[in-house]
Amino acid sequence: MKVILVLLTLALSLTANAEITDRKFLKKYFDGCMTVKPEIFTPGEEFFLCGCSTYELGKQFNKKQAKKLNTSKDPKWDKVMELCLSYMGY
Secondary structure, eight states, rough: HHHHHHHHHHHHHHHHOOOOOOHHHHHHHHHHHHHHHOSSSOOOOOHHHHHHHHHHHHHHHOHHHHHHOTTTOOOOHHHHHHHHHHHTTO
């Protein structure tokens, strides 16, 4: 029973560690994303892409990782963008 409890605690701590729950932090990312206006996307696609990437940033990274994130050189971030773009049909 103790082993199960330890494993459950470890699993929960690992998943909680990779999640950003700070709404202001995520809003700042979203707002910054919306200032980039690539001409290939419609305004609705921009909102979707920024919303999707904000959601994935919050789920897959912790705050420390997100602050250090270099989006042009991070394979994990590339997968986030591929996922979001695939939802849009790209």
